[in-house]
Amino acid sequence: MEYSFDELESADLVIDAIYKGGTAPNISAEPFHKLIPRCENSGGFRKKLREDGSGKYAYIVLYTSMEEMEWPDYLDEETGIFRYYGDNREPGRELTDTKKHGNKILEWVFGVLNEGTRLEDIPPFFVFKKTGNGRDIQFLGLAVPGNPKISPDKDLVAFWRTVKEKRFQNYESYFTILNTGEKPITKQWINALIYDHKNSWQYAPDAWKKFVKQGRNGIDALKAPRIFKVPSKYDQLQSDVEGNRCLEVIRAHYKDNPYGFEACATNIISKMDSNFIDFSLTRPWRDGGRDAIGHYSISTGGKVNYPLKIDCALEAKCYSANNAVRVRQMSRLISRIRYRQFGIMITTSYVDGQAYKEVVEDGHPILIVTASDIAGILRNNAIDSTNIENWLRTIDHSTNRLEAYYHRLNEYL
Numbered sequence: 001m002e003y004s005f006d007e008l009e010s011a012d013l014v015i016d017a018i019y020k021g022g023t024a025p026n027i028s029a030e031p032f033h034k035l036i037p038r039c040e041n042s043g044g045f046r047k048k049l050r051e052d053g054s055g056k057y058a059y060i061v062l063y064t065s066m067e068e069m070e071w072p073d074y075l076d077e078e079t080g081i082f083r084y085y086g087d088n089r090e091p092g093r094e095l096t097d098t099k100k101h102g103n104k105i106l107e108w109v110f111g112v113l114n115e116g117t118r119l120e121d122i123p124p125f126f127v128f129k130k131t132g133n134g135r136d137i138q139f140l141g142l143a144v145p146g147n148p149k150i151s152p153d154k155d156l157v158a159f160w161r162t163v164k165e166k167r168f169q170n171y172e173s174y175f176t177i178l179n180t181g182e183k184p185i186t187k188q189w190i191n192a193l194i195y196d197h198k199n200s201w202q203y204a205p206d207a208w209k210k211f212v213k214q215g216r217n218g219i220d221a222l223k224a225p226r227i228f229k230v231p232s233k234y235d236q237l238q239s240d241v242e243g244n245r246c247l248e249v250i251r252a253h254y255k256d257n258p259y260g261f262e263a264c265a266t267n268i269i270s271k272m273d274s275n276f277i278d279f280s281l282t283r284p285w286r287d288g289g290r291d292a293i294g295h296y297s298i299s300t301g302g303k304v305n306y307p308l309k310i311d312c313a314l315e316a317k318c319y320s321a322n323n324a325v326r327v328r329q330m331s332r333l334i335s336r337i338r339y340r341q342f343g344i345m346i347t348t349s350y351v352d353g354q355a356y357k358e359v360v361e362d363g364h365p366i367l368i369v370t371a372s373d374i375a376g377i378l379r380n381n382a383i384d385s386t387n388i389e390n391w392l393r394t395i396d397h398s399t400n401r402l403e404a405y406y407h408r409l410n411e412y413l
Helices: 005-010 102-115 187-195 197-203 206-218 233-237 241-253 258-272 327-335 353-361 371-380 388-412
Strands: 045-049 057-064 074-076 081-085 125-130 137-145 156-163 166-177 276-281 292-298 308-317 341-347 366-369
Touching: 045 102, 057 187, 102 137, 102 156, 102 166, 125 166, 137 206, 156 241, 187 197, 233 371, 241 258, 241 371, 241 388, 258 276, 258 292, 258 308, 258 341, 258 366, 258 371, 258 388, 276 308, 308 327, 327 341, 327 353, 327 366, 353 366
Parallel strands: 057 125, 308 341, 341 366
Antiparallel strands: 045 057, 074 081, 081 166, 125 137, 137 166, 156 166, 276 292, 292 308
């Protein structure tokens, strides 16, 4: 659904609808001030106070491009969880000393959520993203802080970042897009939130009412089963701050020894799924084009019947974030898959769109594991920036011992 610039003043908020910007070469072409009553025209946080003198917020708009690799805001449409980064994005200020006071708002909102006593004071959050077409925007949904599956000590986390050799802090926060059903967010409710808040309840979506009554446990997320499409570079690279740190450590660790990443890659795959077993690295002097071969073991769980073992070939690419796995590298793996085998392409980067498309459309039995997957696997296995160097050294030590064994064996033969 799409609304023209002239329709914005009467338009309601519809999930995934596009709201067109104007054609003027200045801020008057911004759609927000026409679409949402009394909305600010700039910034990622756009807030409006109630007109009753209470000093409380009527609503807050969160606006994102979802394309900043340094600040990877992200909506997981399958779970409804929305990750959003605060507004202290450059060194020189304290964590909450920002122009829009966005981080101070995050502190207050998540504090109220976790206290669970004044939930009616929490404002609705309207989430929008840039479409990439002029000033057009897309409505992603009505959001609330937190999620039932995220513990209270994880939904708002301050972290350090270094830019130009200067350290500063910012927030990483987690919201949930509510399942508001087929009904739109009405202008009547938004106006009531501003001008007649005490009577706004009657116009509020049912999902919002449930949240206000029950807090975190009353969050009903908008979940959309994913229909496959070739994931973008951003999708394959996106991760939280801790995940990105770990990926950078891995890239730096194997920068001068890309073949060393092969052992690390088999370790990651085994951590992803313990049914992957018996990986062995291809000998450097007999490289048949496969970095490793292994098995996927399927068992009944009992002690009687022998498990089914399926052969797999793995190829590992330790690349920078801007260096993609392309058709040539993918074809190399495909050409070496034998009958009753499947392949694994694992990379600290991403797979080029054409290569990914060919794998899917031609039905090649290739499991693709990219940077975002690696970050998630490490997180699920309690590997973070505090212990990843020790983990990598342990892998290197084991690999060096194995290579020394092969070298002695080769001399003997």
